Amino acid sequence: MNSTQLEQNFESKLAKNETIEPKDWMPDNYRKHLIRQVSQHAHSEVVGMLPEGNWITRAPSLRRKMVLLAKVQDEGGHGLYLYSAAETLGITRNELIDQLLTGKAKYSSIFNYPTLTWADIGAIGWLVDGAAIMNQVMLQRTSYGPYARAMVRICKEESFHQRQGYEIMCVLAKGTTEQKAMAQDALNRWWWPSLMMFGPTDDKSPNTANAIKWKIKRESNDELRQKFVNQTQPQAELIGLHVPDKDLKWNEAKKGFDFGTPDWDEFYQVIAGNGPCNKARLTARQKAHDNGAWVREAAASYAKKHMSTVAA
Numbered sequence: 001m002n003s004t005q006l007e008q009n010f011e012s013k014l015a016k017n018e019t020i021e022p023k024d025w026m027p028d029n030y031r032k033h034l035i036r037q038v039s040q041h042a043h044s045e046v047v048g049m050l051p052e053g054n055w056i057t058r059a060p061s062l063r064r065k066m067v068l069l070a071k072v073q074d075e076g077g078h079g080l081y082l083y084s085a086a087e088t089l090g091i092t093r094n095e096l097i098d099q100l101l102t103g104k105a106k107y108s109s110i111f112n113y114p115t116l117t118w119a120d121i122g123a124i125g126w127l128v129d130g131a132a133i134m135n136q137v138m139l140q141r142t143s144y145g146p147y148a149r150a151m152v153r154i155c156k157e158e159s160f161h162q163r164q165g166y167e168i169m170c171v172l173a174k175g176t177t178e179q180k181a182m183a184q185d186a187l188n189r190w191w192w193p194s195l196m197m198f199g200p201t202d203d204k205s206p207n208t209a210n211a212i213k214w215k216i217k218r219e220s221n222d223e224l225r226q227k228f229v230n231q232t233q234p235q236a237e238l239i240g241l242h243v244p245d246k247d248l249k250w251n252e253a254k255k256g257f258d259f260g261t262p263d264w265d266e267f268y269q270v271i272a273g274n275g276p277c278n279k280a281r282l283t284a285r286q287k288a289h290d291n292g293a294w295v296r297e298a299a300a301s302y303a304k305k306h307m308s309t310v311a312a
C-alpha cells in the first residue's frame with residue numbers, strides 16, 4: 001500500500017471505531033501523541049504511590065492498613081500495564097523512565113501536594129481517584145487498542161479506590177468534631193488541585209484538538225471537569241462537608257453546577273516543577289530506581305540464562 005492508502009486505512013478504522021493496533025500503520029504524530037499521554041499516565045500512577053505510601057505505616061487500624069496497601073499496590077500495577085502499552089509504540093522502558101527522572105516527561109500535577117493528615121488519604125481516594133475515573137472511563141474507548149484494554153481493568157480498580165476514599169470521609173464526617181474538621185480541611189486542600197487534574201481549559205489545551213480528532217480523548221478537559229463537579233458536590237453535601245467554592249451553584253438551564261475558576265497560575269507552576277513536593281517526588285523515584293538496579297540486573301541475567309537453556 002502507498003502512503004495515501006495507509007492513511008485512508010487508518011482514517012477508516014477510526015471512523016468505524018475500530019482500534020489501532022501496534023502493528024498497524026499510524027501517522028507519526030499519532031504515535032508521538034500517544035507515547036506522550038500514555039507514558040505520562042504511567043508516570044502518574046507510579047509517582048501517585050508516594051503521597052499515599054506515606055501513610056501506610058500510620059494507618060489508624062489493621063483493616064485500613066490492608067486496604068491502603070492493596071490500593072497503593074494497584075497503582076503500581078497500573079503503571080506497569082501503561083508502561084507496557086507505551087512500549088508497544090516503539091519506545092523502551094529505559095527511555096520512558098529516563099524521561100521521568102530527568103524531568104522531560106510530566107506526571108499528574110496532583111501528586112505534587114503533601115498528605116498532611118489521615119483525612120488526606122480519604123480525600124485522595126474520593127476526589128483524586130474520582131477525577132481519575134471520570135477521565136479514564138472515556139479512555140476505555142480510546143482508539144489505541146493496548147491503551148483501551150489496559151484502561152478496562154484500571155477503571156474497575158479505580159472504582160474500588162474511589163469508594164474506599166469516600167468511606168474514609170464518611171466515617172470521619174460522622175466522627176468527633178475534630179475528625180469532621182480534619183475531613184473538611186482535607187476537602188478544602190484537595191478540591192482545587194483535583195479540578196486541575198483535568199488539565200487546562202479547552203481554549204488553552206493545545207493537545208485536545210488532535211486528541212479528539214484521533215479519538216484518543218472522547219471528551220474535552222472542560223466537559224469532564226463539569227461532570228466531576230456535578231457528581232462530587234452532592235456527595236460532599238450528603239456527608240455534611242462543603243465544597244470550598246463560593247461560586248458553586250446549581251444552574252437549572254444547564255442541569256449542572258456553575259463553579260469558580262481554579263488558580264491556573266498555581267497549576268502552571270506545579271507542572272513546571274515548582275509545586276510543594278515536585279523535588280521530593282523525583283528524588284524518591286530516583287532513589288527507588290537506583291535501589292532497584294540489582295533487581296533489574298538479576299532479572300536480566302536470569303532471562304539470559306533461561307533463554308540459553310531453552311535454546312540448548
Ligand code: BYC
Binds near residue numbers: 107128196221
Ligand atoms: N498534570 O493540551 P492538554 C491516578 C499538561 S493517575 C500535569 O490539555 P492533554 C492515580 C499536558 O500534559 C491518573 N500536566 O493535554 C494514581 C500538556 O503538556 P505536554 C492520571 C498536565 O494531554 C495514583 C499541557 O499540560 N491520569 O489516577 O490533551 C493514586 C497542556 O494540556 C495536566 C491520566 O494521566 C495535569 N493535571 O490533556 C491515585 C489520564 N493537565 O504533555 C490516582 C490520561 C495537563 O504537551 N491523560 N497537563 O508537555 C489525559 O487524559 C490527558 O493527558 C490530560 C491532559 C487530561 C491529563
